[in-house]
Amino acid sequence: MPGLMLLDTPSLYFRAFYGIPESMTAPDGMPVNAVRGLIDMIATLVRGHSPDEIVACMDADWRPAFRVAAIPSYKAHRVATGHQEEVPDTLVPQVPVIEQVLDAVGIARVGVPGYEADDVIGTYTARAAGEVEIVTGDRDLFQLVNDDQPCRVLYTIKGIRNLQVIDEAEVSAKYGIPGRAYADFATLRGDPSDGLPGVPGVGDKTAAALVTRFGSLDAMLKAIDEGVTDGFPAGSRLKLGKARDYLAVAPAVVKVAHDAPLPEVSIARPSAPRDPERLVALADRYGLDNPLNRLLATLAP
Known part of the structure; x- marks a missing residue:
């Protein structure tokens, strides 16, 4: 190649x-x-x-x-x-x-x-x-x-x-995610080796399920704002909602x-x-x- x-x-x-x-x-x-x-x-x-x-x-x-x-x-x-x-x-x-x-x-x-x-x-x-x-x-x-x-x-x-x-x-x-979705997956789960906290309570499996369901972090946050519940567990919505400040800045670090x-x-x-x-x-x-x-x-x- x-x-x-x-x-x-x-x-x-x-x-x-x-x-x-x-x-x-x-x-x-x-x-x-x-x-x-x-x-x-x-x-x-x-x-x-x-x-x-x-x-x-x-x-x-x-x-x-x-x-x-x-x-x-x-x-x-x-x-x-x-x-x-x-x-x-x-x-x-x-x-x-x-x-x-x-x-x-x-x-x-x-x-x-x-x-x-x-x-x-x-x-x-x-x-x-x-x-x-x-x-x-x-x-x-x-x-x-x-x-x-x-x-x-x-x-x-x-x-x-x-x-x-x-x-x-x-x-x-x-990782069980779309092939180009690694950055959003890593943002959600965090990375202790780089000092990135991730979303509290969201591990690999939950991060993969959310990325697969919505395709991107932006789409997840939009779904929260629009009150989407289909395929979006209440616990995950609550965890992402509480982490909005982190999620607003983390992509600039991870990407x-x-x-x-x-x-x-x-x-x-x-x-x-x-x-x-x-x-x-x-x-x-x-x-x-x-x-x-x-x-x-x-x-x-």
Whole structure:
């Protein structure tokens, strides 16, 4: 399925960090498990899917102000100090190395001030003229699945070599909802991992039943206003009614942006390194010869 491949880069390097021992080090002893793991992930993805275009999407802001203003608890439990995300000490110095490697290889690395990687992915998806594959371990991006485009998620829950392909049918099978209704479903049930409370008393089954019955959150709220009772249990109506304040702001937090101001950069898959000398220096400095050689071999025409 050649087309555009969008990498949820933070999701991938966190997975690499936790999946590969920290005993994988540079010549000076610095752990490079996340760096090496991400390089090998990209090589595997390119070899298996042959995208025409590829973007490493980044978190320029992991906790955007517009989401915190709507729901102050958004990711609050992950804050270390100030606005800094709690990240393992041995991962922190690897992120700049990842960025330098991507730049030297020539893989577009895109982050937008004030937005998360998810929003970069959402905007590229909205602008894409053809097929899109999103590589992530984050269920939030299931909301972008669209068979008409087509856009599908390559879900890393079982590993990069055993990707779970998420299309509309798979969303329906997993959650019992229409294939494009994941954002409204997630808004109703909440997500403790992101600090989203959801509607009190509404779990997965109730959220799925409501989304299936009405099709959207807006339609549910309209039904409450119009006094609809058919297929709308009184308990659910009461719970949603009490949560109107939350439901007025939550969609802006849950739904990924489709209008982030993307920079003008080439997203074509490189066939040769953009900066060979810099790449050699990075390979020597961090002991990355083998993974980089594997990646370059997959990129070569």
